[in-house]
Amino acid sequence: MLKPDRDVGIVGYGAYVPRYRLPASEVARVWTDGSGGLPIKEKAVAGLDEDTLSMSVEAARNALERARIDPSEIRAVWVGSESHPYAVKPTSTIVAEAIGAAPSVQAADLEFACKAGSEAIVMGMGIVGSGMGRYVLAIGMDTAQARPGDALEYTAASGGAAFLIGPAAESAAVYEASLSHVTDTPDFWRRAYAHYPSHGHRFTGEPAYFEHVTTAGRRLMAELGTVPADYNYVVLHQPNTKFPQRAAQILGFTTEQLKTGLLVPVIGNTYAGSSLIGLTAILDIAKPGDRIFMVSFGSGAGSDAFSIRVTDRITEIQNRAPQTQDYIARRKVIDYATYVRYRHKLQMK
Amino acid sequence: MSIPRNWRTRQQRYSLKAEVCNACGNTIFPPRDVCPHCAEQKQSWTNLSGRGEIYSFTTMYSAPAGFEEYAPYTMALVKLAEGPMITAQLTDVDTEDVKIGMPVEMVTRKLSQDGDEGQILYGYKFRPMLRQVA
Numbered sequence: 001m002l003k004p005d006r007d008v009g010i011v012g013y014g015a016y017v018p019r020y021r022l023p024a025s026e027v028a029r030v031w032t033d034g035s036g037g038l039p040i041k042e043k044a045v046a047g048l049d050e051d052t053l054s055m056s057v058e059a060a061r062n063a064l065e066r067a068r069i070d071p072s073e074i075r076a077v078w079v080g081s082e083s084h085p086y087a088v089k090p091t092s093t094i095v096a097e098a099i100g101a102a103p104s105v106q107a108a109d110l111e112f113a114c115k116a117g118s119e120a121i122v123m124g125m126g127i128v129g130s131g132m133g134r135y136v137l138a139i140g141m142d143t144a145q146a147r148p149g150d151a152l153e154y155t156a157a158s159g160g161a162a163f164l165i166g167p168a169a170e171s172a173a174v175y176e177a178s179l180s181h182v183t184d185t186p187d188f189w190r191r192a193y194a195h196y197p198s199h200g201h202r203f204t205g206e207p208a209y210f211e212h213v214t215t216a217g218r219r220l221m222a223e224l225g226t227v228p229a230d231y232n233y234v235v236l237h238q239p240n241t242k243f244p245q246r247a248a249q250i251l252g253f254t255t256e257q258l259k260t261g262l263l264v265p266v267i268g269n270t271y272a273g274s275s276l277i278g279l280t281a282i283l284d285i286a287k288p289g290d291r292i293f294m295v296s297f298g299s300g301a302g303s304d305a306f307s308i309r310v311t312d313r314i315t316e317i318q319n320r321a322p323q324t325q326d327y328i329a330r331r332k333v334i335d336y337a338t339y340v341r342y343r344h345k346l347q348m349k
Numbered sequence: 350m351s352i353p354r355n356w357r358t359r360q361q362r363y364s365l366k367a368e369v370c371n372a373c374g375n376t377i378f379p380p381r382d383v384c385p386h387c388a389e390q391k392q393s394w395t396n397l398s399g400r401g402e403i404y405s406f407t408t409m410y411s412a413p414a415g416f417e418e419y420a421p422y423t424m425a426l427v428k429l430a431e432g433p434m435i436t437a438q439l440t441d442v443d444t445e446d447v448k449i450g451m452p453v454e455m456v457t458r459k460l461s462q463d464g465d466e467g468q469i470l471y472g473y474k475f476r477p478m479l480r481q482v483a
Contacts, residue, residue: 019441047440047441048418048419048459049419049440049458049459049460049474050458050459051459051469053459053469053471054456054457054458054459054471057363057457058456058457085459085469086469094363094471097359097360097363098363098364098457098471099364100364100396322479322480326479326480327479330441330479332443348418
């Protein structure tokens with residue numbers, strides 16, 4: 001179990017979901033003649049001028065609107081994603097410059113499939129908890145890629161969230177502890193220069209997602225001495241609707257605890273942003289004293305589990321920036337052809 | 350695309366970094382050496398709210414080189430809350446919904462990119478207000 005010397009928490013948070021939605025029925029119409037079940041209702045699709053950088057900047061600005069701190073006091077900007085705009089040139093330096101955090105700042109891009117954002121949060125807990133820095137900006141954001149016609153095309157979505165980690169005394173929610181469970185598991189990967197990821201079909205469920213999410217979750221609760229009934233909300237990484245529902249059930253959580261943070265049916269799987277943006281939807285309506293249990297998952301594979309307690313400051317900051325449901329409500333449905341254009345799947349030359 | 354010029358103007362493009370004239374009090378954007386209102390050279394840095402309204406607009410169906418992939422798109426003169434009028438592309442809005450007087454807010458987006466191997470240029474665009482916040 002990871003618990004810093006000084007208590008740390010969330011001083012500000014911000015979400016971002018792009019405007020466009022591709023219904024899963026559109027993918028089925030093109031590739032399966034409309035037959036078969038659909039894993040979600042629709043997914044969020046980034047516009048032509050959006051990428052992980054532009055979306056990270058907006059989520060970071062929302063986090064700063066809520067925190068109302070001087071951005072030059074931020075000591076690290078870490079962006080977790082598997083869709084950084086450049087192969088070599090940090091997303092994080094551009095975010096730092098755009099929000100006024102540069103130049104006295106650590107900055108780096110992280111990659112751990114869908115776990116890179118929660119990894120940035122744990123790193124932030126370390127910096128703030130050790131006293132090395134007052135604030136750390138941790139972002140999980142993706143414009144997830146999927147091979148046309150692949151099962152992942154139904155769900156691979158765009159969006160994410162930013163968290164400003166800081167001292168517990170200034171926080172709207174405090175981290176009680178975190179715990180990580182990481183192994184070498186061949187469930188999903190993308191080689192250098194490859195446009196689309198590959199997946200090791202039979203490794204996706206039990207050996208990867210369920211093994212890591214439930215082990216990290218169980219061990220953190222065991223070490224803290226908590227049980228699912230101690231929490232008001234649970235949010236898990238959500239690659240589709242069924243996986244988090246089943247993992248929550250295995251861990252002993254109810255559908256009532258899961259539903260607020262379960263956004264995948266209406267925005268899809270935002271990869272490094274997935275469990276993080278679920279947490280923002282919970283924080284938007286949480287009350288002082290509420291407890292939240294979160295478990296991320298990244299292929300390759302690993303999970304970070306967090307136990308979070310909401311403080312009195314939450315009600316002050318909830319309305320200082322657009323809420324996650326505001327972004328979900330801003331919605332324009334597109335067809336498969338427009339999706340192909342927006343996601344640059346057309347060969348133009 | 351000029352890498353030095355883009356580097357020099359990055360803060361005004363990413364976040365509307367502007368100046369206020371210490372002599373006449375007007376807000377100046379983009380930043381420059383001499384105040385366009387009173388010709389004095391005394392300025393301080395300031396941050397703009399990013400909010401404004403559409404003064405006029407036109408939709409581009411035949412885009413200049415480097416912007417073809419975004420066509421059709423709408424360019425607008427945006428009157429910022431602090432005073433300056435700037436020209437920018439609108440985003441996240443359907444062409445038929447754009448109106449003079451429409452409240453808009455600044456977002457940082459991809460403006461263009463230098464082929465497949467060059468730099469990606471980011472900068473300000475404007476979209477309809479997402480919502481009024483406290």
